[in-house]
Amino acid sequence: MSQDRNTVLVVDGHSMAFRAFYALPVENFTTRGGQATNAVYGFIAMLVKLLETERPSHVAVAFDLSRHSFRTEEYPEYKGTRDETPEDFKGQVEVIEDLLANMGIRTLTKENYEADDILATLAAQAPRQGMRVLLASGDRDTFQLVTDEVTVLYPGRSASDLQYMTPEAVEEKYGVTPQEYPDLAALVGETSDNLPGVPGVGAKTAAQWINKFGGLKGILEHVDDIGGKRGEALRENLSDVERNRRLNRLVDDLDLDVTMDQLRLQSADFDALDQLFDTLEFSTLRKRVYRVLGREADTQRASAIASDMPELVMKEVTIASPETDVEAWLSSYASGTTALTFEGNGRVTEADLSVVGLYGNSHGLVFDATRLTSKQEEAVTAYLSGHPSLIIHGGKAAEHAFASRGWKLPPPVFDTQLAAYLARPDRRAYSFAEVVSQFLGEGMGGAEPATLFNTNDKEPAEHALLLARLEPVLRDVLNTQEALPLLESMEIPMQTVLGQMERAGIAMDMRVLEELSQELHGNVERARSDAYTAIGHEANLGSPKQLQVILFEELGMPKTRKTKTGWTTDAEALQDLFARTGHPFLEALLRHRDSSKLMQMVDSLIGEVQPDGRIHTTFQQTVAGTGRIASSDPNLQNIPARSDTGLRVRGAFVAGDEYASLMSVDYSQIEMRIMAHLSEDQKLIDAFNMGEDLHRSMAAMVFDVPVDEVTAALRSRIKATSYGLAYGLSAYGLSKQLGIGVDEARQLREKYFERFGGVGRYLQEVVAQARDTGYTETMFGRRRYFPDLQSTNRRVVEMAERAALNAPIQGSAADIIKIATVEVNNRLQQGHYRSRLLLQIHDELLLEIAEGEREEVEQLAREAMASPVNMSVPLEVAVGVGHSWKDAAH
DNA sequence: GGGTGAACGTA
């Protein structure tokens, strides 16, 4: 029986600590004694995160001994441009070494060599012992070490946000293989190492040459064949390039005086760690460190249990040729649950399918969808129409890709992408590689030794095997979160509907768009020339930097609110300046902003119209932490709805030729209703049940006046307060929003909570529970985790608190609409209506209505929308119908 | 060309 493979994690200590040092503001990481701790904190946080997510069996941290190495011997200027090590950084490395020693983690150094050479040596050794290797380094030279067995974790935005550099990732980013990367680096140069490259040659050109001539060697052989300025520059700098290549080659055969076994995690000295953490004043990080160290035993047990499960293996992979009996393969091996992968494009407007991989019953099949015999193609068609139980990663994209070859892919029984999203909704990406890495703890190439193939042909089937192995792991995770019903009854059905909506697209009236575009171009030109006249010269009105010069230097206007880079020139600030100065430039500028923004939107919409006269957006099901759907390429969830001109854009979204009208169905105040239900605040529930205007009723309650005496001003104050609260608005924010004093805003808030005390209690409770359990939950059990609540940075904590308090509200609304969307679609299909869903805009569904179906569909939609859940307040729905989206508004 | 910040549209 095969076990989980051992994994060794090797960290370049100096470079990762340095990254942390610059990523974390030292002001927030200083002990009372004045000792800077930002690098220590960032480094340990990064390490703990890796220990948690990757569960390596072996760990080592490599350090440079000094700046001096064999590289500086050859080239004394190596890394010569680096500034003196900052004062605050010194000493932190020693603290890190101290911590590591007491955590039971080996540190490694080698006289005359750099830490990266140690990484290279271990990366060469470990795979020979069947181990997987993770290298954490901020030095791009390590990319040359990447293989199927070796992944480099390279810091992104923050030190703990690591990119997984697999062979695929390196190739995608640089256009060359990991082995060729140092050739590229030699040509391009590395400023941080003081290694100049060929002037005028960037990564693009370098990759081009490498691919054309087959690496640096080939380039040097053909150096005279390269024309142009760049070729000349290359010839002039050959010695630099060759030197760069010598210096960036990592040494992978050092004698390190340790065996792999000595890199296993040793037992920690908790007494010593206690003392260290006390002086560092880390409390939350201490807990995380202890948890991950103490959990080591549990991990072993868990993997022991896992290895008791029947192991999925690959006995044979069939690469389809014209002679292959695909039908026989499918009936032998794909009658049970089958994992399916594909290569191609899953975007609806450019859908395309090339290679397909299947794994079922210990056997793999790979076929090129473009080269099947008609008999094989029919076999696949028949198979898919028999409702096979498929495991897929990202079913919507797969469905589009298969549709491009005329195949109808059934909804998967398990979608690992959606499952990973439900398990951890705050990750920004759910590529197959990342999900495999996170939940299987393996790199993409890291299949079982028994199933390790080196030929690329079999890769789709190997991936399908990984997919099959992923399924029970994710199923288990969702099971413990009780989120399996969310996957099966909400997300997977929703995915199918989203796919249908994407394929349907929405018809555009080009005449309206073109006319609007022309008019807006005119407006922009006029506003531009008015603006130039007002200041007597031209300028780029789209450049905040130039605007700041004009406003605050030339015109000497009072300074506005600060941003990170200067002073804001946003619309609100400009309005304010206009009110104070009345300068005509401001008026023209505001007009220009408005018109050009709209112009850009209209022009980009025109460009998005497909040959069928419709726009096909892409709905993103795994990007919003709260569970909402997002729309992109183009985003149809932010089409203007307020200003008059903006509304004319909505006038361009129309019913298609075969249809009679568009119908908009939306929930009224769904988030407030959810607040009422979840908080069980009787007064708020009463306000809804009064059946009158909600904000009016609430205002009457707060200000203690009869409903018909509520003025528009009072009503809008309460409306703003209500919505603000669901977002965690402060008294300060409320005062700004309403244009009243902070004291007055605070009084309003207090009065509000006097009347609606249950709401305040509920909101506090949500945050308290999030702090306690680490997550919030929607009405349907969708979780969102809030690790930032444990941050030492007050701002970060407060942001997390606001997000936490909003998550169950926004998330429950998202759940309800998902159920309603699926339900509307089901009823439309069961009733064999031609009318169909086109868009989902958070609390609104837009439908295309066939002639004669309007009334029945309205009835059906109303029922479906009201059905998802029984709450203590009714779900109210508003319906509008018209030729265009604008006309369908209500 | 890639990444970031400002600004702004929606719910």
Added chain:
DNA sequence: CGTACGTTCACCCA
């Protein structure tokens, strides 16, 4: 110093 998104532009860097 209000949540959740996506897009655009300018700007800075390499």
